[in-house]
Amino acid sequence: MTAPEAGRAPAPRHVIAVASGKGGVGKSTVAVNLAAALAQAGARCGLLDADFYGPSVPLMMGLRDGRLRTGAEGRIRPLEIHGIKIVSIGFMVPEGEALMWRGAILHKLIHDFIHDVDWGECDYLIVDLPPGTGDVPLSLHQAIPFRGALLVTTPQAVALADATRAAALCRELGIPLLGLIENMSGLVCPHCQGHVDLFTPGGAQDLSEQLGIPLLGRIPFDPQIGLCGDLGLPPVLAQPDSPTATTFREIVLHLTHQLSVVAA
Numbered sequence: 352m353t354a355p356e357a358g359r360a361p362a363p364r365h366v367i368a369v370a371s372g373k374g375g376v377g378k379s380t381v382a383v384n385l386a387a388a389l390a391q392a393g394a395r396c397g398l399l400d401a402d403f404y405g406p407s408v409p410l411m412m413g414l415r416d417g418r419l420r421t422g423a424e425g426r427i428r429p430l431e432i433h434g435i436k437i438v439s440i441g442f443m444v445p446e447g448e449a450l451m452w453r454g455a456i457l458h459k460l461i462h463d464f465i466h467d468v469d470w471g472e473c474d475y476l477i478v479d480l481p482p483g484t485g486d487v488p489l490s491l492h493q494a495i496p497f498r499g500a501l502l503v504t505t506p507q508a509v510a511l512a513d514a515t516r517a518a519a520l521c522r523e524l525g526i527p528l529l530g531l532i533e534n535m536s537g538l539v540c541p542h543c544q545g546h547v548d549l550f551t552p553g554g555a556q557d558l559s560e561q562l563g564i565p566l567l568g569r570i571p572f573d574p575q576i577g578l579c580g581d582l583g584l585p586p587v588l589a590q591p592d593s594p595t596a597t598t599f600r601e602i603v604l605h606l607t608h609q610l611s612v613v614a615a
Contacts, residue, residue, distance in 0.1 A: 363397055363476035365610055368491070368500040368526065372517030374482040376510050377534040378503045379407045380576060382479035385501075385606075387585040388599040390434040394474040397429065399464060400439030401491060402481040403450055403457065409441040413583025417442045426469040433588060438468055458490045465494045482513075484520040492524045499529035499613055501567070501606070504558065506533060506550035511558050518562050529567075529609040531559045532602060536569035539594070565609065568602040570595060 369385070371378040379402060386398040400408035409415045417430045419442045429436035440460070444450055452460065470476065478497075481487050491497075500521045504514040514531070521528055533555035538547040549572055559566040573595050579586040587596045 363470055363473035365474065365498045366476045366478060366495055367529070367606075368478045368480050368488075368497050368521075369503060370480045370488070370500050370517045370521065371482055371503045371510075371514060372484065372520075373504075373510050373513035374405070376503055376505045377570070377576075378402075378482070379411065379479050380580060381501075381503045381532055381534060381570070382477050383408060383411045383580075384585045384587045384595075384599045385603065386435050386475075386477045387433060387587040388596075388603045389475050389477075391587060391591075392600070392603060395472055396434070397436040397438075397470050397473045397476040399476060399478045400437070400441065401461070401464070401478050401487055403440045403452075403460070403487060404481060406439045406441035406444075407580075408437060408439045408479060410583060411580045411585065412437060414442070415446060415583070419443060422469060424469075426467055427463065428469055433585075436470060436473065438464055453486065457486060461487065461490045462494050465491070484516060488520060489524075492526065497526045498610060499527040501529050502531045502564075503534055504531065504555055505535045506548075506552060506554045508551070508554065511554045514558060515562070518564075527613045528562065528564045529606060529613065530565045531555055531562070532567050533569045535572040538572045565605065567605040567609075568598050570598050 369378055369382040386396050389396045400406050409417055412432055414430055420428050422428050429438045502514045502517055504510045518528055535549060538549055540547055556566055571594055576586050576595060579589045587599050590596055
């Protein structure tokens with residue numbers, strides 16, 4: 352793994368990528384709520400929105416009008432809310448405008464977001480990766496040593512196939528796979544409280560066994576998740592007693608265990 356530039360290594364102890372290989376599976380929702388659950392548990396947490404072409408973290412965290420500024424020492428100051436330090440390209444590009452950067456410019460931006468941000472003392476830095484296996488994950492890998500990656504999928508076959516590609520990328524780069532998270536894992540009927548499968552069940556469990564990694568949790572399909580995202584308040588904080596919040600807290604417990612396994 353490529354080492355960070357001497358003297359400019361970021362402070363976070365555990366840098367964790369959240370990847371999917373495919374858009375639309377709720378990867379950013381998972382990243383935001385994982386960060387919120389970690390902060391709720393008392394961890395010092397940062398959140399890097401590296402989905403440069405579709406930054407959604409500012410909206411999900413209620414910071415759509417936020418702007419990045421530099422401190423007296425010339426380093427970028429993250430915005431902070433709910434005990435989470437946040438950096439996103441969405442704080443630099445007006446909402447609704449397209450980001451059409453690539454190549455050297457994009458690589459320089461990634462370097463700045465890693466090494467020129469005053470992350471302070473962080474236990475965890477959650478990195479929301481963009482979909483796919485292109486420039487951004489490769490540049491991030493060159494800029495920072497990931498402790499591991501979490502894969503997010505839905506039970507759909509097409510999402511599982513793309514999660515497999517994301518797993519292959521991580522393994523090619525030497526990034527340990529910490530586990531799989533199944534999002535939109537069925538619906539609780541509001542009338543009878545029974546479980547309704549929205550997709551073919553069992554796919555994530557099969558994939559976790561195929562990849563040899565644990566299935567850390569199944570997040571139910573809950574319309575309140577989308578509503579909370581639109582309102583800028585993660586459901587882990589807005590509805591702490593909900594099944595969704597409970598699942599995220601369980602995933603955090605499994606994640607910390609997996610980190611200890613990887614470190615052993």
